[in-house]
Amino acid sequence: MAAHPGRFFGYAMVNAARDAGRIEQMVGRAVREWGFCGIKVHRHDSRITREVCEAARAFSLPVLYDVMGEVAVVQLLATEYPDVAFIVPHLGSFGDDWAAQRTMIEQLVAHPNVYTDTSGIRRFDLLAEAVARAGPGKILFGTDGPWLHPGVELAKVRALGLSVAAERLMVAGNWLRLTARARARLNWPLGRRPMLSADATRHTDRPAPLTARRDPWAITRQAAAPLT
Numbered sequence: 001m002a003a004h005p006g007r008f009f010g011y012a013m014v015n016a017a018r019d020a021g022r023i024e025q026m027v028g029r030a031v032r033e034w035g036f037c038g039i040k041v042h043r044h045d046s047r048i049t050r051e052v053c054e055a056a057r058a059f060s061l062p063v064l065y066d067v068m069g070e071v072a073v074v075q076l077l078a079t080e081y082p083d084v085a086f087i088v089p090h091l092g093s094f095g096d097d098w099a100a101q102r103t104m105i106e107q108l109v110a111h112p113n114v115y116t117d118t119s120g121i122r123r124f125d126l127l128a129e130a131v132a133r134a135g136p137g138k139i140l141f142g143t144d145g146p147w148l149h150p151g152v153e154l155a156k157v158r159a160l161g162l163s164v165a166a167e168r169l170m171v172a173g174n175w176l177r178l179t180a181r182a183r184a185r186l187n188w189p190l191g192r193r194p195m196l197s198a199d200a201t202r203h204t205d206r207p208a209p210l211t212a213r214r215d216p217w218a219i220t221r222q223a224a225a226p227l228t
Contacts, residue, residue: 009035014052015046027055031059041063041066047070053077062084067093071103074086084113089116089120105126115138116139140174140175157170
């Protein structure tokens with residue numbers, strides 16, 4: 001991220017149980033010092049908490065929450081925090097829980113602040129149904145790398161046979177829109193931004209090349225039709 005500002009962006013991963021009481025502080029540092037633009041939570045570590053959601057609200061960040069099939073919580077999150085965008089990867093279940101993924105499609109349709117990504121969705125018919133019912137504006141391209149090959153995941157998106165505008169929404173436009181406010185903070189004055197040290201524990205304020213600060217998705221963003 002430090003070597004390629006404007007090309008790579010990070011999510012601050014927190015353990016809602018272990019980091020309880022300091023999540024806003026941790027996320028704030030990640031945002032202000034390192035330019036992170038999202039929060040990641042995994043139910044394998046702990047279930048999401050209000051503290052995580054409040055931090056996301058405070059810094060205008062989307063939350064990527066792997067619910068591991070526990071999709072019932074999505075409705076609660078969406079209604080309690082309507083101003084926070086929740087991205088639930090794998091259509092709610094990396095483990096191919098058909099019932100959970102079908103329920104997740106209903107959540108996508110019902111709640112404007114709920115999204116999913118394409119990674120690990122092995123039932124292609126469910127991915128196609130999600131796009132058809134919720135629309136391409138609710139689904140983000142994901143890879144779950146390095147576990148899954150990005151080429152395979154991208155091929156699934158292209159196999160949907162979408163229009164150019166719809167495909168661009170999925171592969172770039174949706175993510176750009178959800179992180180727009182967070183990425184706006186990266187306009188460091190005079191082309192300067194924090195640069196992480198080699199051991200990733202300290203940073204120094206060194207100038208970043210101005211050319212590196214160009215948005216590599218500018219063309220995609222302009223071409224993608226705005227969401228209504």
